[in-house]
Amino acid sequence: MDGFVSIRNLKKFYGEFCALKGINLDIAEGEVICIVGPSGSGKSTLIRCINRLEGFEDTSEIVVDGIPVMPGKSLAKVRAEVGMVFQSFNLFPHLTVRRNVMLAPSRVRGLSTTEATDRANFLLERVGISEQADKYPEHLSGGQQQRVAIARALAMEPRVMLFDEPTSALDPEMVGEVLDVMKDLAGTGVTMIVVTHEMGFARQVADRVIFMDGGEVIETGKPDEIFSNPQEPRTQNFLSAVLNH
Amino acid sequence: MEIIDTFFNVEVLLRTYPLMLKGLWITIKLGVVSIIAGLALGLVLALIRLYAAPPVQLLARIYIDVFRSLPLLVLLIIVYYALPFVGISMSSFWSAMLALTLVSGAYMAEIFRAGIQAIPKGQFEASQALGLGYRHMMVDVILPQAVKIVIPPLTNNSINVVKDTALASVVAMPDLLKQATQAQALAANPSPLILAAAIYVAILWPLVAAVSRMERRLGAGER
Ligand SMILES: Nc1ncnc2c1ncn2[C@@H]1O[C@H](COP(=O)(O)OP(=O)(O)OP(=O)(O)O)[C@@H](O)[C@H]1O
Ligand SMILES: [Mg+2]
Numbered sequence: 001m002d003g004f005v006s007i008r009n010l011k012k013f014y015g016e017f018c019a020l021k022g023i024n025l026d027i028a029e030g031e032v033i034c035i036v037g038p039s040g041s042g043k044s045t046l047i048r049c050i051n052r053l054e055g056f057e058d059t060s061e062i063v064v065d066g067i068p069v070m071p072g073k074s075l076a077k078v079r080a081e082v083g084m085v086f087q088s089f090n091l092f093p094h095l096t097v098r099r100n101v102m103l104a105p106s107r108v109r110g111l112s113t114t115e116a117t118d119r120a121n122f123l124l125e126r127v128g129i130s131e132q133a134d135k136y137p138e139h140l141s142g143g144q145q146q147r148v149a150i151a152r153a154l155a156m157e158p159r160v161m162l163f164d165e166p167t168s169a170l171d172p173e174m175v176g177e178v179l180d181v182m183k184d185l186a187g188t189g190v191t192m193i194v195v196t197h198e199m200g201f202a203r204q205v206a207d208r209v210i211f212m213d214g215g216e217v218i219e220t221g222k223p224d225e226i227f228s229n230p231q232e233p234r235t236q237n238f239l240s241a242v243l244n245h
Numbered sequence: 246m247e248i249i250d251t252f253f254n255v256e257v258l259l260r261t262y263p264l265m266l267k268g269l270w271i272t273i274k275l276g277v278v279s280i281i282a283g284l285a286l287g288l289v290l291a292l293i294r295l296y297a298a299p300p301v302q303l304l305a306r307i308y309i310d311v312f313r314s315l316p317l318l319v320l321l322i323i324v325y326y327a328l329p330f331v332g333i334s335m336s337s338f339w340s341a342m343l344a345l346t347l348v349s350g351a352y353m354a355e356i357f358r359a360g361i362q363a364i365p366k367g368q369f370e371a372s373q374a375l376g377l378g379y380r381h382m383m384v385d386v387i388l389p390q391a392v393k394i395v396i397p398p399l400t401n402n403s404i405n406v407v408k409d410t411a412l413a414s415v416v417a418m419p420d421l422l423k424q425a426t427q428a429q430a431l432a433a434n435p436s437p438l439i440l441a442a443a444i445y446v447a448i449l450w451p452l453v454a455a456v457s458r459m460e461r462r463l464g465a466g467e468r
Contacts, residue, residue, distance in 0.1 A: 051373075051374055053370050053373060053374065076376060076378065079373065079374060079375070079376040080376035082374070083374070083375075084370075084371075084374035086367060086370070086371065086374075088367055090365075090367035090368060090370065090371035091371075092368065092371070092386055092390075093390065094389050094390050094393075103375070103377070103385060103386075104375035104376060104377060107377055107378075107381045107385065108375065108376045108377060108378075108381075152375070153374075153375070156375060156376060162374075
């Protein structure tokens with residue numbers, strides 16, 4: 001049990017189907033991890049287990065900052081410490097951008113309206129959306145919405161940020177602005193676990209790249225090692241397919 | 246001219262309209278109280294039906310199905326005439342209110358459930374990922390969105406509740422219809438009945454029109 005995020009023998013079944021086949025992973029505090037792999041390999045399932053949006057087998061164990069990811073009181077603590085950014089943004093459409101960011105800090109952390117407003121304004125500034133703070137999400141572009149979603153997650157001051165293909169739903173011209181925000185974030189010491197198809201981003205920003213296939217971790221290593229000199233045939237096939245198209 | 250004297254007899258109407266106004270007031274009171282109680286009952290039932298422990302969920306489902314199958318008039322008569330045999334007797338107003346609430350609550354529950362289920366899964370997941378507890382997730386995120394979806398069908402259901410208050414005249418409640426039938430007997434002229442009908446339409450037509458407008462808008466706003 002050494003990692004800041006520590007995953008032991010993680011197994012996940014959907015009915016008979018085994019989506020995760022006993023994953024072991026230790027992630028250090030401040031580490032930036034990119035998870036890559038073909039569709040259906042279990043990348044989303046893996047990171048959704050970390051804040052228990054997906055339940056998992058009783059014999060499996062996940063611990064975040066010393067807190068076990070178990071149903072009950074400790075789960076609330078874990079979720080307050082772990083932020084998540086989704087492929088489809090999932091902003092709250094009935095709240096303005098600023099209110100989206102303010103909601104969780106006021107309700108979960110007990111911030112006053114002034115404190116929550118200040119924090120929201122600061123974070124929206126940081127992701128470059130301060131002009132849109134009073135608009136509703138539907139009036140923002142996809143890239144702007146995703147940056148709001150990042151600010152909303154950061155407002156809880158999480159120690160760990162999970163990203164599930166944050167740029168996959170974006171028009172190509174908006175991918176860069178979101179990746180830039182994530183790059184800035186990677187420099188701040190927050191632990192990041194990023195599922196992505198952006199190999200350039202993984203190469204440049206990740207401390208470690210994890211390649212998954214068929215519900216297993218096939219290979220893990222520094223970006224240079226994985227991208228320039230992959231050891232496993234499955235990694236080689238996957239990379240030559242995505243890098244050469 | 247004879248038709249006007251028979252159905253729109255001004256003299257009869259002038260004589261009987263104070264009685265009718267009293268009836269109207271009771272109809273409105275009964276309608277509003279039953280709608281509010283039905284809404285509350287419906288929301289609670291919907292939440293139980295969706296999120297309670299499975300055996301409790303089943304109870305809510307049975308309740309909802311039974312009270313949607315039971316004719317309101319039958320229930321009303323049971324409440325008013327049968328419950329006194331076991332020592333529970335209520336005034337005609339409260340009997341009617343109880344029957345209306347029990348039935349409309351079952352319909353409202355199904356409407357709320359459909360509204361909550363129409364909210365995308367991502368909204369629940371985003372709330373949970375942010376650490377919001379169940380109560381805050383429902384109150385701050387899910388229900389405000391669900392309410393927008395359910396307002397047209399809930400309004401429809403509320404219109405039905407107001408219409409069904411007329412059944413209460415069967416248990417001698419002096420509502421609008423009852424007063425109209427009495428006034429008609431008294432005056433030996435059906436004009437009060439026509440007036441009663443006109444009043445129901447005058448109250449409910451705006452609501453019916455509002456529902457159509459909302460449905461058109463929601464339909465247009467759909468992606
Ligand atoms: N709710 C579910 N019910 C049944 N099977 C599921 C469910 N969610 C995921 N799966 C299956 O689990 C496997 C892993 O899915 P997962 O979404 O984690 O893959 P992924 O690596 O994120 O793929 P992608 O790159 O397409 O997002 C897939 O085979 C998928 O079909
Ligand atoms: Mg996925």
